[in-house]
Amino acid sequence: MSKRHSAKYKIDRRLGVNLWGRAKSPLNKREYGPGQHGQRRKKPSDYGVQLMAKQKLKGYYGNISEKQFRKYYAEAVRRKGDTSENLIGILERRLDAVLYRMKFVPTVFASRQVVNHGHVRVNGKRVNIASYMIKEGDVVSIRDKSKEMPLIVEAATSSERDVPDYLDVDAKELKGTFVRTPKLADVPYPVQMEPNLVVEFYSR
Structure with missing residues (x-):
């Protein structure tokens, strides 16, 4: 059982998106983050934008650990072709x-x-x-x-x-x-995924 199973909708609210496109998502009622400071959203930095893209992709696939996700990124870099497309292909497999x-x-x-x-x-x-x-x-x-x-x-x-x-x-x-193996355009994500920003995050 995933450690995040009971908190999966908190992920939606923290990221500010209905990540899985489900009708039950609390984001449909409250479009702000959880906790007492959730409503105070400020414009994120470039690093913040890249981090958010990574958290969205990691969150979407359940509870992938940082160690495992880094491993997928390393494999995507090692392969020929576009690293961001490779990363999506690996996750979808x-x-x-x-x-x-x-x-x-x-x-x-x-x-x-x-x-x-x-x-x-x-x-x-x-x-x-x-x-x-x-x-x-x-x-x-x-x-x-x-x-x-x-x-x-x-x-x-x-x-x-x-x-x-x-x-x-x-x-x-x-x-x-x-x-x-699908390309990014083939995958029916309910929200926009930006694997190119994930690549930027790890290649800083």
Whole structure:
């Protein structure tokens, strides 16, 4: 279970955005930060803007630690091509992110829990590590015994989100194929993500 599960909507308010685009977000009612000083927002510095971009991206994918996120950044730099695009591609290949994109779970926090509890198969084998990296062509599925879980059934039939086109999903069978690694423009973020600012933050 994510340490941030109970506080996920505080993340919305602290960052000042409805990060997951959910109707339940308290930001829909109060567009200011939590705490007694939440309403006193001042214009952030360049560093503050870059930090905010990093916190948004880290927060969106659940509870990625700073150590893990830095590792992803280092891997993105090491690869050929645009570092910011590489970073998005790496984050979208996490098993918990793929499961969330396939609409088998309602939130990224629930995704981590479902993976950790052994309800997920990758190419027919049980994988219980949320940060497991999915490769192009991998088939992700919910194990047969878990297909009737209310949380999974509700998410799969929800019309709140659409499945992006870099995934091929069979909603009835609760399985899907990771067709290709997406670019930033392919990912259906409810808010604007700025991985280029994250790159600037780490390369200072």
